[in-house]
Amino acid sequence: MNFFALPVHFVQAPNELKAWFLSLLASFGVPAWLLVVISAVLVIGTIIGVFLVLFALTSVLERKILARVQNRYGPNRVGPCGLFQPVADGIKMITKEDLVPRSADKIVHFLAPVVMMVPALMVLAILPYGRDMVPAELDAGILYFFAVGAGTEVAVFMAGWGSNNKYSVLGAMRAIAQMVSYELPLIISAVVVAMVTGSLAPSAIVTAQGDFAFGFFPGWYVFTPWGFVACLLFYIAALAESNRCPFDLPEGESELVAGHLTEYSGFKYATFFMAEYVGMFAICGLLVTLFLGGWQAPLPFLTIVPSWCWFFGKVAFVAFTMIWVRATLPRMRIDHLMTFAWKFMLPMSFAAFLAAACWHYAGRGPLAWALSAVIVGVPYLVLGNHFTARFSVTNRRYQFSE
Amino acid sequence: MTLQILLAVSAVLFAFGLVAALTRRNAIMVLIGIELMMGAGNLNFIAFWRFSAHPEALTGILFAIFSIAVAAAEAAVGLAIIILVHRRIKSANVDDANQLKG
Amino acid sequence: MNEFLQRLNALSWDACSQWLVLIPSGVMLLAAAAAAALRNLIHAALCLTLSFIALGIVFIALGAEFVGLVQLLVYVGAVAMLIVFAILLTRPSDLAGAKSPFAGLGPVGGILTGAGLLVALLAFIFSSPVAKTALPPAPVAPVAKIGELLMGSYIVPLQVVGVLLTAALIGAAVLAMEDKQP
């Protein structure tokens, strides 16, 4: 239970800087409790600052990447290459009129964006950003991530219900149903990793992935059969959890205007927007921690690059693939989405669970490899066969809503 | 801080839950009251664990975990029943579900 | 340098732990009172959620980090959402036309019962010598040990809870399933 612990390591520049600053203050006779507060503020401020900059960058980069995929330019007017577009957007958002519907539940409507933002920022506390760079070294870090992340659902509901708009409520209900459904495979695929590592602490999970097979092949969990499957499941569930395409039904503008965001404008809307992106970074960070070796370098000689660079590089890569997916795939239908969650994702995550257990008990050697590959491969073939048979191209059948 | 304070807090929480379960008309509110009482029970488990002579046995913690799991199951089934009753009698009011009355 | 920071952390923790328990407890009680009393069901459910969150924080502050996080995950992530869903699914006939939020028996007897119980419990709590125990040093509850106990001494209850949850899952699904023949 040590939220403010900040172990120091010589080569870790940010840590070193903070320690130096604090000891400087201490030498000026600053009382200890104030030092604690200052230490916490420093860490929290740095994290929030870094992620806000990341958010700003990503919002413009996403638009540019989408434009590139769709063979057009994207924002290129404000600043060099349009890089100052987020600043312009921010000014626009803040100065916009803040509309609240007359029949809305004012308090709930107002609180929703706040409640949305808090968990998105809180989950950042347990990610290991680099070697010895965990803001809160929690014993049950992974559990903390999901426990705090559950607050997002409450926020979505508050936004949808507080707006007193049927599109908002429908969107919120969809979003919650989707989040609850995809939370299962998400958590189970994370549990798989925790099980193999024997710890729920993110730093322990990263450390466990630190060695290199044959001297060069990284021991990341994504390179094991069960880890590969769990990683893909986690990735898909993460897309659904952060309501991103192709799972962006709750905000599907063709059906629900903008879902639970319909009645929000101005700064509140910007807060939602920001929370969604920070949440996306957080879940990408967790994916990197769980499966892609966290801050570990991919090759032994690359360890000279600071560890936090690797972490943010990997997060950027995963975030890029998410944008890529958004540009490529069409939106799903709601019943397909739920069917996919319950009838494919969940059984597959159980298969990964089983495979990891077998992998562990078969000695983590080549035999374990083959065994776990079979255990995840057979359900995949069976389920995949089942689904492709169901969704194969046939004559169009019309389905009417009731 | 002594155990008294925690137990008193838990007792008050329990009383709130009991009042909600006893007086509210909507079945969901009754369920909310029951959840509050369960929470009070869990608080007692944890409080006694924190003040126990042998906290390393973790008994209170494990009991609280099991209690939470049971409460979750109870909430799921309870709400399913409420929805089913609502579908039958078009009301979630506990007073309206009286078909078994002799 | 490292020791210096560690000393700092320990100090800060001891200083604020009592308030970390008492303040969330107060919030929890206020929220619970609101949850029990508010007419609007959705507000009541949201207050319940707040009360659960505060309770989770109390657990964490008391050193039961794992239980607190499980409490948050289960209650906020699942139970509160279930309740909200149930409210929205049963809303049409109830939210609008309810004359009184109280059941046909009226609130007086229930409140009296609750108050009586509270008085009785408090009388016990404040007269009991057990309850005057001073705060022992903070125990540790490492997750790994909880896991070992769950898979060891408590394996049978764990299995039973697993069966219970499975039964509840199936039961809830069956109960709430649409009737094929209306």
Added chain:
Amino acid sequence: MHLALLIALVPLLPLLAAGLTSLLRREQRVFASTLVIAAQSVSTIIALGAFLITLRHGFVRETFDFTWLTFGTANLQLGLLLDPLGAGMALMVTFVSLLIFIYSHGYMKEDRNYTRFFCFLSLFSAAMLGVVLSNSLLLTFICWELVGLASYLLIGFWFHKPSAAAAAKKAFITTRVGDMGFLLGMLWLYSASGTLLFYDNGAGCLEGAALTAMATKTACVGLAVSNCIALLIFCGAAGKSGQFPLHVWLPDAMEGPTPVSALIHAATMVAAGVFLVARVFPIFSAAGETSVALQTVAWIGAFTALFAALIAVAQTDIKRILAYSTVSQLGFMMLALGVGSVTAAMVHLIAHAFFKALLFMGAGSVIHGVHEEQDIRNMGGIRKYMPVTFVTYAIGMMALCGVPFFFSGFWSKDAILHEAHGWPVSHWPFIMAAAAACLTAFYMTRQMFYVFFGKYRGHAHPHESPAVMTVPLMILAAFAVLLSIPATPAWPWFEGYGKGHPVTLAFEKLVEHDFLSIAGLSILIVTLGIGIAWMIYGRRPLSATAPDPLESFWAPGFKTLANRFYVDELYNATVVRALAGLGVLFAWFDRRILAGAIRAAAGISVTFSKLGDLFEKFTLNLGFDSSCGGLRDCGSLFSEWESGRVQGYLRFLGVGVVVLLAIIGWLFT
């Protein structure tokens, strides 16, 4: 370790096959049956290997235990056991099951749910093998219940027939009655001996220390603990093996497809009960060779043997006759166990498994050949149309009757009669068994005459069954004859095998006095039974419509037999009615007593408020409205006690807790 793995494979292969088959689609018929039969073949080969191991190395008792659960200081262990008893049973079960599976391929060819059928068959066999090879009563119980489940699924396989669904339910519930006893016995055994492992290097529950402890401690009414446990376990065995009074499900189980009947009656389910008693025999005999438990077993066995044989005399359904004959033969086996001879029981069990499977499959072949006709009065003269079936069936029939010298049934039944004769407690079981043997010969001959001789009385066109059905019949017939060799007292191979000492050929045993007298008696009995049957049924042509010759001889007696001594009716009139009556009683109690009390309370309060009302009207007419209103509220509050409102009850609960707390506080502070 490797041996353990190999033994584990015997039940695991069919289980795996069942699991895989359950995933298949209905159309993948060939794949399903191939898979199941292949798995069963491999496990037969392994069982044969295990059998050879026990054969070669003198007395073998290998155990392979592992811990299933650890909680607190206790741990539950499961394990596998390889000893002559288990290995012989396993070989018999796998082999007979294999033949039945192959036969099913022909019998169920037309069925839509062929794949499902094979899945259940494989599960059935796996569960039974688990019972046979387990070294822990707990694992035995788990597999035992799986056997029950599989039998439920298979008997009710044609669940669209209401009678089949009812029969499945009946089998499940009736055996469950016995299983309750088994469960209690198991729990008691665990508390008495602290382990459920059979053999554990001297620490198991069937070994010295535990047995002595159980035999010396006395429970209720002067019974030793071991006797109580044994009797409870016997409840389970009696349920599964269809002993009186839990036999009612077994004849109804004929509603399943015929291969299932063969499987239930020969290799798997009913054998489980006898096997269980044989396995835990040390508990039964812990309190002496003629302990109360063993006496009970002997009496129930002898009674069941006679009782079922009597019923079988008057049945007209070809499979039902065989079913009652199974009950009767199981009675013989229980009798053998009760008089203390595990060997005789097991020999008869194995011999019976072969010839009863043969008879059932033969009956299936006949039913198949005459187009799903089961009433023997509508058959007749079939030997001309189905020669292979006839010959094999006749062999099975002669083995069952105990026709001398060349049929296994003769020797095994003779051994049981011999043991019963030597029982020191009473001669009656021996006499009952001898009568039952005579009746067996009688009703089987009656059936033969009805089915195979005379003129065909039905309306279909009988035809011989395909080779996939007749070849297993021939194999089984061969075994029904061959098994007579190791069962003779001249070469007591089974006895030697079971106890692990070498066997010598001793023809002089055949001419010993006590053997000769019993053998002579049983030859006489068989001749008598067959002779009387021939006199009644063989000399005149039989008719489909006229009453049975026996019925015209003594109608009320025949009717009682044909109605199975009215046991089902008795159960309906007693147990079922009693439960219904209990329900009515509770309803009455609820309505009269409880509701009456509440009404009385309400009446009192209403009276009070009425009094208040009068008081107000006539005495305090003015100015006291409010107080009387309060009284009336009080009255209405009381009358709300019978509101049916859940919160009202909860409120009483809360008030009750407060009052209790107050009382405790007042008493203890």
